[in-house]
Amino acid sequence: MSFSFTYSTPDPASKARIGHLKTPHGVLETPAFIFCATKATVKSLPMDLVKKAGTQIILSNTYHLMIQPGAETVRALGGLHKMMAWDGPMFTDSGGFQIFSLGHGSVANEIKGKRMEKRQRSMLKITEEGALFKSYLDGSMHLLTPERSIAIQHALGADLIVCFDECTPFHVEKQYTAASMERSHRWEYRSLEAFKALETDQQALYGIVQGGVYPDLRQESADFVNNHDFFAHAIGGSLGASKSQMYDVVDFTMSKLSPDRPVHLLGIGGIQDIFHGVKQGIDTFDCVHPTRLARHGGALVRGHTKEHLNLRNGHYAKDPEPIEADCPCFTCQNHSRGYLHHLIKAKELLAATLITQHNITFMNRLMAAIRQAIQGGTLDAEEKKWVFHHP
């Protein structure tokens, strides 16, 4: 069998689990963090360095790749694995998140109370068939449907692929969330049918749980995915406007999901949020945060009074210390904070590469420590070492 998932919950008092998710490109040890390789590159980092940083799995975005270079070009170049020179497990999303987040306005803008102006919206129309949107590159029109998303993800060739759904925004009424969820279920069903028709054993499909912040809808959506033949589940949609609301949604949803399938929490990458998710039984996480932060000069650190060092700060100009003295990454073994500050100020591309290498190493060390702590029953103690403590 190309795919399988086995897990154990070593601490009977906790839902935290360690697992092995087998794919045609190797076994993923969970809990794991999935790094974004949006446009078929972990931004600024050659693939040998991505691997050296301890990375198990990466994620590319169907939305970006269908526009550029196009799924047929990726197929002509041998598929995503070969094109990117990545021989490990890989994930693609369905394209839905980007269409709808660019269409409705970003989550951050939602929280700030901003809505995108009509003219900025790239999403033109949602119908039962699918979503019609404008390319951010050239304004050309594209229709993404469940069938097309699966066909594109098949051409891209990642191991783990995802049903097409609507990423429902936070600011809408419950009535819209419910209607959107029901359409997403119909789209997920069509995704599953299209996937089955491929008769492939080289890819496995995730169903997505929608329902926004409403327990009754989340329950309904969990029932839907549990009752269909998905390999795994992802928790999507709006998780609310605050950390505590997000935790409530995650906790409730996890309590309703069938425990025998892997669960992915979409778009969450804060360290505290990862610990929280792990304790609810979440197996995988993804977020642009560690790599985007690096490109803005932010280096993740643990045991500090802050979550990251802002290496742009002139404070670091003559600092001969590495980001973290005990970090085994190339950056920390070879370069000072002062040098990284210089590269940032000089607008040198190498700054992004070196800090990205550190942040990825950091996240992979975090997940390895979490797996070990679950095994040893010391997850709470481990959390205290990693999570930023407000003074």
Add this chain to the structure above:
Amino acid sequence: MSFSFTYSTPDPASKARIGHLKTPHGVLETPAFIFCATKATVKSLPMDLVKKAGTQIILSNTYHLMIQPGAETVRALGGLHKMMAWDGPMFTDSGGFQIFSLGHGSVANEIKGKRMEKRQRSMLKITEEGALFKSYLDGSMHLLTPERSIAIQHALGADLIVCFDECTPFHVEKQYTAASMERSHRWEYRSLEAFKALETDQQALYGIVQGGVYPDLRQESADFVNNHDFFAHAIGGSLGASKSQMYDVVDFTMSKLSPDRPVHLLGIGGIQDIFHGVKQGIDTFDCVHPTRLARHGGALVRGHTKEHLNLRNGHYAKDPEPIEADCPCFTCQNHSRGYLHHLIKAKELLAATLITQHNITFMNRLMAAIRQAIQGGTLDAEEKKWVFHHP
């Protein structure tokens, strides 16, 4: 002895020579190409990859580093070697070239007949003392003198350092070139005195031959450097407006220089020009071309009808071949031209990193092939394999 230079000329019919230039950071096999690490980074490439590409030696620029982050900051961070994590031989220039090329207008602009407008000029005043210029960053005023250039280069800590001189522009009269050369000799003498006062055995000093395109001046300048206690010589100043004029200047100057010292040809990196220089006995070359070309999507190739592939070209979009099938670099071993084209179109930083890695590997393979061909007496045959043949 920290520094030494030994060489042999295996082919009695040629002045081409293979040498060993010993430095405190290892032995440089010559002929060698020196890669630009202008602002203390080989742009876009982590240092382990610079080394993996077969690089023997890199060059940083005093002008850029004195402005940002400043020589004292580099010293505080342990010197250039430690800061950049480069443990091999290193070269710094004197700062003169940038001050004067930015001051007078670039060589390319000269050839195109353009002069820089007064207000764009950053070089404010040349006096016997030195050169007063404005920082390109913040407009602050800096005075660079022979003594200050040596002091800065000492703080930076490269193995091979260079006398401060005026890089005389091409468009001036012979009279200016002569007066400028004479002042450069006085500055070189002061550089040498300042260098001797350091009493260091960790750095060695290059004298520079000036004199523009005028044989009598080049003769006088060669006599000057031959008669002073420099470790090595560099050929600087204007080499003319055409390839044939440049070759004449190089040939004439080389015939006048003492053969027992290493000779560096400043700013030359075209493949044909390197073969020409090697045949005149030049030992080292430097040029931004291979790395700058890479950042613009140009990949060096041999045995083609062009000197490089322009990977921006849509022609390569679905090309599954590597840049060069027989190249051992990470890029060629792992990625297709189609993928590199995609990265360029998507404005991904990784494009620069991967193509730079190839171009550096290419130049290092070229220089290794040249050294082997000199040994075997097959330099002309080797040249035919590398130099672009006009149809």
